[in-house]
Amino acid sequence: MKKNILISGGGIAGLTAAKLLSEQGHNVTVIDRALSFTKAGFLISLKSFGVRIMEELDLMEQLQAASSPSEFVSFLEKDEQLIQHISYEKMNKNIERSVLISRGGLHNVLYDNLKDQVNILFNTTISGIASRGNKTEVIFSDGQSMEADLVIVSEGLRSSTRERYFTDSQMEDFNTLYMGGRLQMEHSYTVGDFKIYIDVNKMLSIYPIANNEIAIQSYIHHTGDIATIKQRSAELLESFFSDYNIEVRDLLTRFTEEGLIFVDKMGMVEASDLVNGNLVLLGDAGYCPTALSGMGASLSIYGAKALSHFIGKTPDDLASACSNYNTLMQPIIRKFQGNARNNASSFIPADAHQLNQFVNTFRAASDIELKKIMTDPIILTEDQLNFKIN
Numbered sequence: 001m002k003k004n005i006l007i008s009g010g011g012i013a014g015l016t017a018a019k020l021l022s023e024q025g026h027n028v029t030v031i032d033r034a035l036s037f038t039k040a041g042f043l044i045s046l047k048s049f050g051v052r053i054m055e056e057l058d059l060m061e062q063l064q065a066a067s068s069p070s071e072f073v074s075f076l077e078k079d080e081q082l083i084q085h086i087s088y089e090k091m092n093k094n095i096e097r098s099v100l101i102s103r104g105g106l107h108n109v110l111y112d113n114l115k116d117q118v119n120i121l122f123n124t125t126i127s128g129i130a131s132r133g134n135k136t137e138v139i140f141s142d143g144q145s146m147e148a149d150l151v152i153v154s155e156g157l158r159s160s161t162r163e164r165y166f167t168d169s170q171m172e173d174f175n176t177l178y179m180g181g182r183l184q185m186e187h188s189y190t191v192g193d194f195k196i197y198i199d200v201n202k203m204l205s206i207y208p209i210a211n212n213e214i215a216i217q218s219y220i221h222h223t224g225d226i227a228t229i230k231q232r233s234a235e236l237l238e239s240f241f242s243d244y245n246i247e248v249r250d251l252l253t254r255f256t257e258e259g260l261i262f263v264d265k266m267g268m269v270e271a272s273d274l275v276n277g278n279l280v281l282l283g284d285a286g287y288c289p290t291a292l293s294g295m296g297a298s299l300s301i302y303g304a305k306a307l308s309h310f311i312g313k314t315p316d317d318l319a320s321a322c323s324n325y326n327t328l329m330q331p332i333i334r335k336f337q338g339n340a341r342n343n344a345s346s347f348i349p350a351d352a353h354q355l356n357q358f359v360n361t362f363r364a365a366s367d368i369e370l371k372k373i374m375t376d377p378i379i380l381t382e383d384q385l386n387f388k389i390n
């Protein structure tokens with residue numbers, strides 16, 4: 001039977017769920033606190049099963065058109081000594097080729113495909129929720145209300161609905177600062193050939209994504225609070241890499257003067273149950289694995305597909321559908337959040353000893369070992385890909 005489904009948060013997870021659930025014939029309403037959507041944003045690499053699901057949604061052509069070339073990545077020490085030079089084609093031989101795209105670009109592919117099919121209300125949030133038997137009455141910030149059979153909460157990392165209605169959930173401060181963005185400039189780097197510097201308590205990536213554009217990303221271990229950091233972001237970025245070569249320093253100076261910088265602190269969301277009555281958490285709102293897992297967008301898309309899959313199986317028993325979704329997701333969330341912790345200690349080592357250990361092992365790694373380091377952590381089992389619960 002057709003259900004009334006409200007999706008709060010029309011990001012990557014929310015729009016994927018909206019597409020799949022409206023295709024099942026449900027009445028889907030999406031609300032988003034944003035006034036409109038933008039194509040801009042930080043660079044992400046959509047990998048593995050995230051790419052596979054975009055293929056299944058028949059959105060690959062649009063995704064490729066909005067993506068940037070990615071051919072090689074060199075991991076370097078701060079004095080430019082090479083640790084590893086990796087070909088994306090070779091590395092992703094047995095899994096889907098990763099797609100480099102801005103978060104806004106990926107989001108826009110979904111939005112463009114969906115905007116004429118689903119009702120999206122901008123500048124709207126949930127201001128209250130009340131249970132009425134099997135139904136839930138939701139009051140919106142503009143005073144309007146709707147009766148929903150299910151409310152999907154996909155409001156991203158700092159979801160206010162999660163904070164209010166999932167009081168057992170926690171957001172762990174990952175003590176890692178992200179500063180990155182894009183800079184329009186002519187340059188002499190090779191497009192698609194990336195550099196990642198690994199160093200004590202920090203990592204710096206330089207992505208020449210077009211002849212006249214460079215994306216820059218840095219992850220820095222930091223325990224300060226985000227409000228203070230945001231005010232000092234330019235100064236912090238330059239000071240953290242002040243002992244790097246002149247080319248890097250000049251690039252960062254130009255970036256802080258002319259680039260579009262996005263600054264945030266990594267948070268990891270832990271919710272022991274993604275379901276509370278008729279409310280279900282999806283995407284970063286429920287299980288943000290941090291950017292250091294490199295798989296947040298893929299997990300958002302996968303979670304949306306899994307939830308829609310179970311709703312499609314038992315549309316008249318949404319409680320069972322949501323419970324199955326939770327059972328499937330919990331071990332997967334633990335795996336990807338565990339990977340993020342491992343990546344943090346490997347790629348952002350805490351001291352010189354750990355840096356040397358990681359650099360030596362990574363440098364000596366054979367092709368098989370490299371594959372293990374780079375691709376094993378980003379795949380799911382066949383059962384998980386087919387939503388089988390043991």
Ligand SMILES: Cc1cc2nc3c(=O)[nH]c(=O)nc-3n(C[C@H](O)[C@H](O)[C@H](O)COP(=O)(O)OP(=O)(O)OC[C@H]3O[C@@H](n4cnc5c(N)ncnc54)[C@H](O)[C@@H]3O)c2cc1C
Nearest residue numbers: 009011012013033045155156283284291294295296297298
């Ligand atoms: C720096 C960085 C690098 C990353 N790199 C990668 C990568 O390489 N690969 C990868 O797969 N992932 C990466 N990610 C993670 C990826 O961007 C996220 O996991 C993904 O965007 C989560 O999608 P989402 O839909 O759950 O949340 P979001 O994309 O955050 O969308 C949430 C939506 O909810 C709306 N909203 C917020 N609050 C409310 C509210 N109260 N009411 C209504 N609407 C609300 C917002 O406006 C937004 O539209 C990275 C993340 C960061 C920060």
